[in-house]
Amino acid sequence: MYACPPHEYTDQVPAGPCDTTVTTYVMLRQMRRSTRISALLLATSAAALAGCGSSSDDNDRGELLVSAATSLKSAFTSYGQQFEDAEARFSFAGSDELAAQIRTGAKPDVFASANTTLPDELFKQGLVERPRVFASNRLVLAVPADDAKVEQLDDLTKDGVTIAIGAEGVPIGAYTRKVLDRLDATTRKAILANVRSNEPDVGGISAKLGQNAADAGFLYVTDIAATNGRLKAIELDAALQPEVSYGVAIVKGAPHRQAAQAFVSGLLLGDGAAALESAGFGVPRTPIRER
Amino acid sequence: MKRGRWFAPALVAALAVTLTFLTLPVVAIFVRSTPGSLIGALDDPGVLDALWLSLRTTLIALAIIVLVGTPAAYLLATRTFRGHALVVTLVELPLVLPPAVAGVGLLAALGPGGIVGRHIADAGVRLAFETAGVVVALTFVAAPFFIRGAQTAFAAVDRSWLEASRTLGASEARTFARIAVPAAAPGMLAGLALAWGRAVGEFGATLIFAGSFRGRTQTAPLAIYERLGTDFDAALALSAVLVVVSGTLLLSAKLLAGPGTGAPHAAR
Numbered sequence: 219m220y221a222c223p224p225h226e227y228t229d230q231v232p233a234g235p236c237d238t239t240v241t242t243y244v245m246l247r248q249m250r251r252s253t254r255i256s257a258l259l260l261a262t263s264a265a266a267l268a269g270c271g272s273s274s275d276d277n278d279r280g281e282l283l284v285s286a287a288t289s290l291k292s293a294f295t296s297y298g299q300q301f302e303d304a305e306a307r308f309s310f311a312g313s314d315e316l317a318a319q320i321r322t323g324a325k326p327d328v329f330a331s332a333n334t335t336l337p338d339e340l341f342k343q344g345l346v347e348r349p350r351v352f353a354s355n356r357l358v359l360a361v362p363a364d365d366a367k368v369e370q371l372d373d374l375t376k377d378g379v380t381i382a383i384g385a386e387g388v389p390i391g392a393y394t395r396k397v398l399d400r401l402d403a404t405t406r407k408a409i410l411a412n413v414r415s416n417e418p419d420v421g422g423i424s425a426k427l428g429q430n431a432a433d434a435g436f437l438y439v440t441d442i443a444a445t446n447g448r449l450k451a452i453e454l455d456a457a458l459q460p461e462v463s464y465g466v467a468i469v470k471g472a473p474h475r476q477a478a479q480a481f482v483s484g485l486l487l488g489d490g491a492a493a494l495e496s497a498g499f500g501v502p503r504t505p506i507r508e509r
Numbered sequence: 510m511k512r513g514r515w516f517a518p519a520l521v522a523a524l525a526v527t528l529t530f531l532t533l534p535v536v537a538i539f540v541r542s543t544p545g546s547l548i549g550a551l552d553d554p555g556v557l558d559a560l561w562l563s564l565r566t567t568l569i570a571l572a573i574i575v576l577v578g579t580p581a582a583y584l585l586a587t588r589t590f591r592g593h594a595l596v597v598t599l600v601e602l603p604l605v606l607p608p609a610v611a612g613v614g615l616l617a618a619l620g621p622g623g624i625v626g627r628h629i630a631d632a633g634v635r636l637a638f639e640t641a642g643v644v645v646a647l648t649f650v651a652a653p654f655f656i657r658g659a660q661t662a663f664a665a666v667d668r669s670w671l672e673a674s675r676t677l678g679a680s681e682a683r684t685f686a687r688i689a690v691p692a693a694a695p696g697m698l699a700g701l702a703l704a705w706g707r708a709v710g711e712f713g714a715t716l717i718f719a720g721s722f723r724g725r726t727q728t729a730p731l732a733i734y735e736r737l738g739t740d741f742d743a744a745l746a747l748s749a750v751l752v753v754v755s756g757t758l759l760l761s762a763k764l765l766a767g768p769g770t771g772a773p774h775a776a777r
Contacts, residue, residue: 314738322741380638382720387739414638415720416727418734426720430622431637 281305282477285316285324287332287389287464288419289355292444293497294330297490304477312388312419320345320469327478330466330485332389332438337465346467352485354500355462357393358451360437362427368434370452375408382423382432385416389462390423394436396460424449438462440498463502535752542745550746558724559732560750566640566728567708570647571655574704578656579697583685585656586663587671597660604653611650612717619645620718642719643726651708658700662693695765702762706755 282304286294291310298306309316313331320329320340329346331337337349361368367379374381384391398406414432417423420441426432428448442451466485468478484490495501550556585597603611619626620637629636636642666689674684690697712730719726721735729751736744 312738318738318741382638385721385735387735413722414725415722416735417721418716422716422720425717426637429616429620429637431616431620431720 280474280477281307282328282474282481283307283309283326284328284330284481285309285311285319285326286328286330287311287313287316288421289332289390289438289441290330290464291421293440293494293499294490296497297484297493300489300493301481301484303480304474306481310421312385314387314389315418325471325473326469327472327474328466328481329469330464332462332464333392334463334465336389337467341467344470346469349465349467350482350486351463351502352466352482352491353464353494354502355438355440355464356454356459356500357390357397357436357462358439358442358453359434360423360427360442360449360451361434362430363448363450366433366450368452371454371458372405374412374434375405376412379412379434380414380432381409381412382415382417382426382435383413384420384423384436385418388417388419390420390437391416393460393462397436397454397458400458443498464499538745538748538752542742542749546742547746547749550743551750553743555723555727556729556732556743556747559727559729559747562640562643562724562727563709563729566643566647567651567705569644570651570708571701571705573644573648574652574655575701578652579659579690580685582656582659583663583689586660587689600656601653603650604657606650608650608711608713609717612646612714615646615649615714615718637718638720638722638726640719640725643715643728646714646718647708647711650711650714651704654704654707655697655700658703659693659697662696662700663689665696666692699762699766702758702765706758706762709751709754709758 282301284294284298284306286308288310291308294306294308294310298308309326313333313336316326316329317331317336317340320326321343329337329340330352332355334349334351337346340346341349359368359371359374368374373379383394386392386395398409401409415422415426417426420437423432423435423437424441424445427435427437428445437449437451439451442449466482468475468482472478481490485494581600585593585600606614616637617623619629619642621627621630621635626636634641636645670688670692671684674688675681679687710730711728712734715726715728716731716734721727721731723732727735729747733744733747733751736747
């Protein structure tokens with residue numbers, strides 16, 4: 219919100235003996251200024267209106283709107299640059315938030331989630347076509363690369379350690395709680411007591427760690443690679459590791475369905491799969507089939 | 510005469526479009542949230558924690574803003590000095606800064622690795638992830654609203670009153686406390702209500718600088734955001750509560766600022 223208190227406007231023109239001259243001068247000054255301001259306002263709004271029309275209609279390739287989990291950012295951005303069927307535009311956020319947008323009527327072409335439950339739910343609600351699993355990932359304990367206070371999972375229980383995790387609704391938060399549930403009750407309680415923030419997506423957790431605001435957090439291994447060495451990963455025991463599968467679905471009534479289909483195929487086998495692999499994602503654990 | 514006939518309807522049409530566009534989201538919040546879900550949302554302990562935290566942090570922030578901002582605004586309103594305009598502009602800067610920029614700036618300045626933050630961290634003071642950090646973020650974004658209001662109000666106080674007070678032997682401090690502040694009080698309170706509204710609505714700077722943790726740093730807007738993905742009805746209900754709170758604050762600002770703000774001046 220930005221509310222402007224009434225602005226004090228005083229034109230300080232010395233009141234002289236020659237009142238008419240002064241008044242004319244003031245009027246002229248104000249008029250010229252107001253004409254200039256109106257011209258400026260008109261020009262700006264015209265430019266703004268021109269700019270906010272559908273910008274790529276005159277483009278040869280259509281566009282493709284992809285709502286994707288924040289953890290897919292680097293992989294999808296590089297895939298988008300190679301993708302030829304349309305100009306791919308991305309909206310990255312927590313998967314739960316993107317799903318909520320679709321539930322309230324948003325129509326991206328593709329929804330790519332950091333879990334399979336959200337696409338499955340949307341499918342049951344008739345909002346997306348049948349989802350496919352396209353990648354897997356794994357959770358790690360993430361710490362700042364320089365002078366980390368935390369060197370192993372047990373350090374999380376120490377007094378004074380601050381931890382940032384995902385909020386319960388976002389996939390990273392749900393997976394993190396699965397990991398914590400597999401620990402013994404005392405350790406889990408001690409760790410939860412040190413949690414200082416429930417972030418809306420992986421980006422929030424990375425940022426807090428990158429600024430040393432938090433000492434540790436749970437992230438996907440692919441998030442560590444995307445920070446260019448600012449963070450390092452501490453692997454979790456296989457017994458603690460939850461199954462992290464990414465699901466993708468074409469949104470029902472997608473405005474660019476053909477391009478969406480090409481995008482999804484490329485994720486399963488093609489440039490998209492290659493981009494995912496080089497970003498550190500695993501192949502889908504559940505074999506690609508109709509689920 | 511006939512040529513000008515289109516103008517008045519055009520003005521009315523523009524106002525109708527403006528009004529519809531600006532009120533539609535607010536109307537939608539109330540249309541889509543049923544009374545049952547409103548009550549249900551207020552039953553959620555997380556929501557109550559968030560509202561209570563919002564109330565506490567905004568009140569503390571306002572207290573700080575009034576204590577430091579009032580004398581600062583008085584100085585700006587009553588003295589001219591070299592760089593006066595620059596100082597006023599710098600004080601007003603947070604008004605136009607995107608909240609995300611405020612959050613990043615606060616983190617870079619006062620975060621544990623920040624240029625000042627690392628020294629206060631050595632002294633054992635932590636702001637990130639603490640309620641104190643929320644207060645810092647709120648103070649940063651809301652202070653200019655109050656200072657602007659107070660400065661305008663002080664500037665409008667009749668100088669002859671202040672001079673009379675001094676001529677009668679009152680000290681500068683006494684004149685400030687007994688004459689200037691009471692005379693400027695309505696304008697100051699109006700500024701305060703706007704600052705409060707801005708603080709209640711603060712989202713980005715708080716999330717970036719202080720994080721989101723129930724009961725500690727999760728203010729009402731952050732609680733809305735957390736529920737967006739999982740429980741849209743609860744997000745709507747809590748939004749409805751905030752509409753009422755913010756609307757009340759705006760209304761009190763209008764009433765305090767005096768009747769007829771923005772209305773055409775009566776013919777003299």
